[in-house]
Amino acid sequence: MDTLASLSDGFLIALTWQNLLLALLGCFLGTVMGALPGLGPSNGVAILIPLAFTLGLGATPSLILLTSVYYGAMYGGRISSILLNIPGDEPAMMTCLDGYPMAQKGQAGEALSLSGIASFVGAFLATWGLVLLAPQLVKIALLFGPAEYFALFTLAFATLGGVSSTNQAKSAFAAMLGLGLAVIGVDTQTGVPRLTFGEVHLYDGLDFLVAIVGLFALSEVFIFLENRHGAADADSKKIKIGRLTPPWSMIKSCTPTMLRTSFLGFIAGVLPGAGASLGSFISYSMEKRLVDKKGTFGKGDPRGVAAPEAGNNAAAGGALVPMLALGVPGSGTTAVLLAVLMSLNITPGPLLFANNPDVVWGLIAALFIANFMLLALNIPMVGLFTRVLLVPPRILMPIVAMVSFVGIYGISGSSFDLLVMVAFGLAGWLLRKLDIPLVPIILGTLLGNTMENNLRRAVTISNGDYGTLIDSPLSITLWTIALVGFILPIFVGKIIKRRMRAEPTSD
Amino acid sequence: MSDRIFGIFGICLAVFYAWATLQIEESFLSDAVGPKTFPLIVAAILGLSSLIIALKPDADPVWPPLGRLVEIGAAAVVMVLYAELLPEIGFILATAAAASYLTWRLGTRPLSSLITGALISLGIYTVFHLILGLSLARGPLGF
Known part of the structure; x- marks a missing residue:
């Protein structure tokens, strides 16, 4: 009951004209960014963060704007999967399998609207899951002391590569790079400058927003410059959209699929190291095994469109649970959202629910509202979004670059930050070529200081005894999960990755 | 080959990072852990993972001309x-x-x-x- 009361308070906060407008804007921009190949949810949110700040929005409105972008991008990813057979973002990969064949059969409109409904079901159920699960997780998190937090952060880094990670050394390298960058600046406990090499600009530490925008958005521009003659100029083939409403019988036959995959996707989102891509993958393979009796999956079966879409949108909602309740994000985009919270001087984690209930519940209410808006935007107006796909990258990418510069310059007004951002952009390009994941770097720069402070606090409390780190059953459990989570992918990661890759080609 | 070069670069980076950490002047008011411990742990794992990257490289990425x-x-x-x-x-x-x-x-x-x-x-x-x-x-x- 308590939860419902808080939720209705949240609706009171979210239902102001300003917040509704921001949610609508976020949903629209998010869908556009999700639909454009090359701009995923993390890039989309990363580009818009600086803007939310420079506009001087408060905590709740900025979060509403940016999470609407996040949900919107998850919806939008399907559009180019279905119409062009190019996934708009990674989680939408599985939607290509049945979505594109449906479009080729002249059922593009039905595939788009059905996947819109599936996205809605997945996201809607996952938001309820968030409402119910997050407060329970908070109760556990309140038992955490500094030592447990240090273990929890280690767990987050150890599992971030995900079960599909193929090279754990590279994940570890990325995480350490991020933590190493976080150390730069004046030490908060003793006041000595660390690794600044006398550069005054670095005394405050590197701004993680600069790192995020550089690594995600600018590196994308460099990738496009590299592949100018490649697939980047894929002109959209003319595909007839057809009728925009799926017949009732189709929705009915897909309902059990949507419900099952929403549940599965949500679980995948909550668990550390799984995330939306894996959510849609598991959903698709499970449904294929369960209901594909006639072998129609992969040839334009509507259930094959509904399953991955419900799965990935549910996972997107699920990923918000650990981010809000523990302050430890489980995916790239939630890591970027965490950056938003931290820049707004809000410490995520259990205390967030106690100290800033307005932020949490306003945000959750806004997610419900955004969901309905997205359904409304995505069914009748999907034609508008398909137009967006016609904007060629040669015009889009300069806009992305310039908006990134404007955003970062708007925050600090310093050329130094822009130079650092260009350096991060180049580094991001190089690291992507070498298959080194970028998300652990971001998470490292974000959490580095908190992680170190918890370590130092724990050891100081116990008078310099490092044994305190593995003193309680809770922290031992966390360390064990971290260890297993880090070692497991070394053995099973290659198999899962191969299956994920093999699925599209074998069908 | 790319990974081997990158791994060696990573080891150099870790050594440099550790060296730079040791240059930090400690203040006379310090906690039990001090400002150097955490960066040194980071440098150690950075070096270790670079070593593994160098010893067990992945297939080369497609480098542009x-x-x-x-x-x-x-x-x-x-x-x-x-x-x-x-x-x-x-x-x-x-x-x-x-x-x-x-x-x-x-x-x-x-x-x-x-x-x-x-x-x-x-x-x-x-x-x-x-x-x-x-x-x-x-x-x-x-x-």
């Missing part, structure tokens, strides 16, 4: 120039120039890229400065 590398380098130089010149010549001129360059290099024809660049610059100026009231760099001409 030299021309493409020059392309990326040139774009980076343009962006650096943009960052330096932005406060000098103002937002609209700098942005129009940089956006024209980028869209030209991404395949727009030279003349239309100038127009595209100017439109991008004016568009961003209108949306972010005139409508949203963001303060952008002001040049000698006032915009």
Whole structure:
């Protein structure tokens, strides 16, 4: 009951004209960014963060704007999967399998609207899951002391590569790079400058927003410059959209699929190291095994469109649970959202629910509202979004670059930050070529200081005894999960990755 | 091969990082752990993972031909120039120039890229400065 009361308070906060407008804007921009190949949810949110700040929005409105972008991008990813057979973002990969064949059969409109409904079901159920699960997780998190937090952060880094990670050394390298960058600046406990090499600009530490925008958005521009003659100029083939409403019988036959995959996707989102891509993958393979009796999956079966879409949108909602309740994000985009919270001087984690209930519940209410808006935007107006796909990258990418510069310059007004951002952009390009994941770097720069402070606090409390780190059953459990989570992918990661890759080609 | 080179670079980075950490002057008021421990742990794991990357490399990525590398380098130089010149010549001129360059290099024809660049610059100026009231760099001409 308590939860419902808080939720209705949240609706009171979210239902102001300003917040509704921001949610609508976020949903629209998010869908556009999700639909454009090359701009995923993390890039989309990363580009818009600086803007939310420079506009001087408060905590709740900025979060509403940016999470609407996040949900919107998850919806939008399907559009180019279905119409062009190019996934708009990674989680939408599985939607290509049945979505594109449906479009080729002249059922593009039905595939788009059905996947819109599936996205809605997945996201809607996952938001309820968030409402119910997050407060329970908070109760556990309140038992955490500094030592447990240090273990929890280690767990987050150890599992971030995900079960599909193929090279754990590279994940570890990325995480350490991020933590190493976080150390730069004046030490908060003793006041000595660390690794600044006398550069005054670095005394405050590197701004993680600069790192995020550089690594995600600018590196994308460099990738496009590299592949100018490649697939980047894929002109959209003319595909007839057809009728925009799926017949009732189709929705009915897909309902059990949507419900099952929403549940599965949500679980995948909550668990550390799984995330939306894996959510849609598991959903698709499970449904294929369960209901594909006639072998129609992969040839334009509507259930094959509904399953991955419900799965990935549910996972997107699920990923918000650990981010809000523990302050430890489980995916790239939630890591970027965490950056938003931290820049707004809000410490995520259990205390967030106690100290800033307005932020949490306003945000959750806004997610419900955004969901309905997205359904409304995505069914009748999907034609508008398909137009967006016609904007060629040669015009889009300069806009992305310039908006990134404007955003970062708007925050600090310093050329130094822009130079650092260009350096991060180049580094991001190089690291992507070498298959080194970028998300652990971001998470490292974000959490580095908190992680170190918890370590130092724990050891100081116990008078310099490092044994305190593995003193309680809770922290031992966390360390064990971290260890297993880090070692497991070394053995099973290659198999899962191969299956994920093999699925599209074998069908 | 790329991974081996990168791994060696990573080891050098870790050694440099550890060295730089040891240069930190400790204050006389320090906690039990001190400012050096955490960076040293980071350096150790950084070095270890680099070593593994160097010893067990993945397959080489597809590196672009030299021309493409020059392309990326040139774009980076343009962006650096943009960052330096932005406060000098103002937002609209700098942005129009940089956006024209980028869209030209991404395949727009030279003349239309100038127009595209100017439109991008004016568009961003209108949306972010005139409508949203963001303060952008002001040049000698006032915009």
